[in-house]
Amino acid sequence: MAMTGNSGRGGFSNKLGFILAAAGSAVGLGNIWKFPFEVADGGGAAFLILYLGFCFILCYPVMVAEITIGRHTNKNPVGAFKALKGGGFTIVGLLGIISGFLILSFYNVVAGWAFGYFLEMVQGNFGIGQEFGSFTANWQRVGFYGLIFMAITAFIVSRGISGGIEKAARFLMPALIIMILGLMFYAFTLPHAGEGLSFYLVPDFSEITFDVVYSALGQAFFSLSLGMGALITYGSYVSKKDNIVSSAAYITLFDVGIAFIAGLMMFPLVAYLSEGDMASISGGPGLIFVTLPGVFESLGPVLGIIIGSVFFLLLSFAALTSTVSLLEVPVAYVVDEWKIKRSAASWLVAGLIFAIGVPSLLSYGASASLSSMNVLPGVEGGVAFLDLVGFIANDTFLPLGGCIISIFVIYKWKRKNFDAEIEEGNPGFKGSFLQKYLNITLSYIAPIVLAIIFLLTFLNLYFGITLL
Numbered sequence: 001m002a003m004t005g006n007s008g009r010g011g012f013s014n015k016l017g018f019i020l021a022a023a024g025s026a027v028g029l030g031n032i033w034k035f036p037f038e039v040a041d042g043g044g045a046a047f048l049i050l051y052l053g054f055c056f057i058l059c060y061p062v063m064v065a066e067i068t069i070g071r072h073t074n075k076n077p078v079g080a081f082k083a084l085k086g087g088g089f090t091i092v093g094l095l096g097i098i099s100g101f102l103i104l105s106f107y108n109v110v111a112g113w114a115f116g117y118f119l120e121m122v123q124g125n126f127g128i129g130q131e132f133g134s135f136t137a138n139w140q141r142v143g144f145y146g147l148i149f150m151a152i153t154a155f156i157v158s159r160g161i162s163g164g165i166e167k168a169a170r171f172l173m174p175a176l177i178i179m180i181l182g183l184m185f186y187a188f189t190l191p192h193a194g195e196g197l198s199f200y201l202v203p204d205f206s207e208i209t210f211d212v213v214y215s216a217l218g219q220a221f222f223s224l225s226l227g228m229g230a231l232i233t234y235g236s237y238v239s240k241k242d243n244i245v246s247s248a249a250y251i252t253l254f255d256v257g258i259a260f261i262a263g264l265m266m267f268p269l270v271a272y273l274s275e276g277d278m279a280s281i282s283g284g285p286g287l288i289f290v291t292l293p294g295v296f297e298s299l300g301p302v303l304g305i306i307i308g309s310v311f312f313l314l315l316s317f318a319a320l321t322s323t324v325s326l327l328e329v330p331v332a333y334v335v336d337e338w339k340i341k342r343s344a345a346s347w348l349v350a351g352l353i354f355a356i357g358v359p360s361l362l363s364y365g366a367s368a369s370l371s372s373m374n375v376l377p378g379v380e381g382g383v384a385f386l387d388l389v390g391f392i393a394n395d396t397f398l399p400l401g402g403c404i405i406s407i408f409v410i411y412k413w414k415r416k417n418f419d420a421e422i423e424e425g426n427p428g429f430k431g432s433f434l435q436k437y438l439n440i441t442l443s444y445i446a447p448i449v450l451a452i453i454f455l456l457t458f459l460n461l462y463f464g465i466t467l468l
């Protein structure tokens, strides 16, 4: 039963439901797959400190801005900017819908890999790690896994907010926490766990370069699902009684906490395989799909199957609550603006996004020309189509979106209206330190930092020009 939302669009049943769903959106492949190795590449705890700083200082205010716009207007990103007489700003809403299409089109492919690996682990096929290349090149098979993943996503979104998205998150998020904590404690008991942990946690400030600062910000932004109106959309289903600033704080903490725990789990596992020789580990995206099956194999057949299956099930669950949020953005748009029924809209949009994802699906081995494209002057060698879409959407559209959203709330919608919406459900907000802090960050810090990052990335990726 939808308890909130006065527009008949449905809503979250309470604050916890919203926090779990939004945290579900935030916690995804980004936390468990990408975060640990970004940490390792960026000097361990040195990266971690930067990442935490960006999350709380810069990203948190943008998150509050998105949720507040959504709750005030009760609309999808495009409808929200229109309702606030955003004029040219409405473009950002549209950019958000397009980003949702693009991100989900390739994210679902990787989610399909995770799901496929779960099925392999259940059968004890640990050799799959060495066959990662031929696994992804088998497009019929991974395409089938992707299709199943998209169908589950569409099913959840078609059931609506409280009966679909929230219900799924209420089951998936606790299950995810139990699995990740279980794996973490297990990993602590393995030989060489200490070496893995010190690799992860001992800071090396000499490794901090501009690239590291930039990737910490990019990771914070993507990980918190910011910049494309996903939280405008989820915010539109939040009750006026809820306290937005505390909800946003919980969501941020949740996301950061899970990313941190993912590292605590991952590095002891990797150290176990390499017998403590962390330098021998090839990191990067292959880590989970190439290295981990070998770790599970070395645990013996029974334990290996259990731990390996739990791990890839965990990864699939994390991905699922994220694909749901990515699909919800364009679906909310179609439902609100084109007045199409939610169930029809969900299946239609999901089908379209799956089709858009076909080149990504083919770009990890199946098609040679899509697997290595020489289109980005800023990237050495060829890029796979899947990564190209990631560069365009994650690295350029999201920071641009976040920058314009910050400018919008303060300068177009106006501070006093923004503050008034936050005050609903939070009477103590007026005159508080937090109020001043949010205003200052959104007025100056977020627009300037995000504009700089956007410009530098844009010049670098598309023109090969490096200014910093």
Ligand code: TRP
Binding pocket: 025, 026, 027, 028, 029, 030, 031, 103, 221, 222, 223, 224, 225, 226, 227, 228, 230, 322, 323, 325, 326, 398
């Ligand atoms: N945050 C998710 C992750 O870390 C990905 C994601 C889901 C996302 N929804 C989003 C990223 C919206 C940006 C915008 O994997």
